[in-house]
Amino acid sequence: MNTLSRRDAVLLVLLTLAWGFTWPVMKYGVRELPPLFFRMLCIAGALPILALVARLTKVSLALPRADWPGVVRLAVPNVVVWHIAVILALTMLPAGRSAILGYTMPLWAALIGALWFGEHPPARHWVGVAAALAATGLLLSSELMSLAGRPTGTLLMLFAAASWGYGTHQARRHAIHVPALTAIFWMLTLALLALSATSLAFERDRWRLPRPHEWAAIGFNMSISIAFSHVVWLRLARRLPPAASGLSMMMIPALGVFSSMWLLGERPRWQDYVALALIIFSLATVLLPASLLPSPAKRERGRG
Numbered sequence: 640m641n642t643l644s645r646r647d648a649v650l651l652v653l654l655t656l657a658w659g660f661t662w663p664v665m666k667y668g669v670r671e672l673p674p675l676f677f678r679m680l681c682i683a684g685a686l687p688i689l690a691l692v693a694r695l696t697k698v699s700l701a702l703p704r705a706d707w708p709g710v711v712r713l714a715v716p717n718v719v720v721w722h723i724a725v726i727l728a729l730t731m732l733p734a735g736r737s738a739i740l741g742y743t744m745p746l747w748a749a750l751i752g753a754l755w756f757g758e759h760p761p762a763r764h765w766v767g768v769a770a771a772l773a774a775t776g777l778l779l780s781s782e783l784m785s786l787a788g789r790p791t792g793t794l795l796m797l798f799a800a801a802s803w804g805y806g807t808h809q810a811r812r813h814a815i816h817v818p819a820l821t822a823i824f825w826m827l828t829l830a831l832l833a834l835s836a837t838s839l840a841f842e843r844d845r846w847r848l849p850r851p852h853e854w855a856a857i858g859f860n861m862s863i864s865i866a867f868s869h870v871v872w873l874r875l876a877r878r879l880p881p882a883a884s885g886l887s888m889m890m891i892p893a894l895g896v897f898s899s900m901w902l903l904g905e906r907p908r909w910q911d912y913v914a915l916a917l918i919i920f921s922l923a924t925v926l927l928p929a930s931l932l933p934s935p936a937k938r939e940r941g942r943g
Contacts, residue, residue: 659894668856684861731792738895747804767924
């Protein structure tokens with residue numbers, strides 16, 4: 640079993656904080672800037688940083704022609720659709736609620752695996768699916784019942800999460816024979832092209848130079864949320880014990896909710912807290928190793 644060094648443990652904490660705080664920072668960035676334009680600038684700034692990291696670590700960014708179809712196949716659901724749908728949804732939803740909905744991904748991954756790819760998830764995964772469905776229904780009904788509700792934003796976030804879930808299956812089934820940093824660089828490049836085209840088509844008349852506080856949000860996203868986080872994740876992905884990666888992902892929606900309260904003054908409703916608890920439970924059933932989850936035998940031994 641993999642063990643985590645002190646350095647990797649610190650990096651994991653920083654990565655979890657970075658992805659948790661990304662939600663309120665993105666929300667802050669799109670309060671006045673066109674959302675697709677904002678995300679376009681973030682990725683445009685992150686790519687040179689990733690190219691510099693590749694140069695320093697002697698990783699080639701050359702992508703053989705044979706690997707382009709695989710990169711495109713992975714980029715569309717995991718990166719292109721995710722970035723576009725999430726940033727549009729954030730203009731309609733609180734950042735904390737967006738984070739909760741984004742991490743319904745395991746629900747969609749389990750459903751897609753069973754219905755599309757003929758997989759047979761273990762029973763505990765279906766318990767997690769039920770919890771995530773309950774959380775989704777609770778938040779969607781809250782938006783539909785509120786006079787100021789934005790169900791379109793909720794549906795966009797669910798679409799983003801489902802696309803990410805589908806993308807996880809594509810990643811497992813279609814290997815690409817280049818370093819992960821190379822693949823991520825080109826997937827983000829494809830996302831930049833898609834964001835640039837859609838922003839040019841629908842937001843061109845609203846383009847302007849960002850103000851200082853908007854540059855701060857762009858700077859955080861391009862350097863921390865995208866460049867730093869991807870590089871750190873590539874380092875940790877093959878070293879992390881399953882329990883550590885599962886617990887890290889479980890913390891991100893909670894950090895998204897509470898950092899949005901702190902930074903943006905958001906006031907979650909009771910539905911958000913209940914949905915957050917359901918999503919964390921759902922993530923635990925899907926992501927944590929079965930050995931860490933309580934079983935009837937363990938409970939009986941504990942009572943003895």
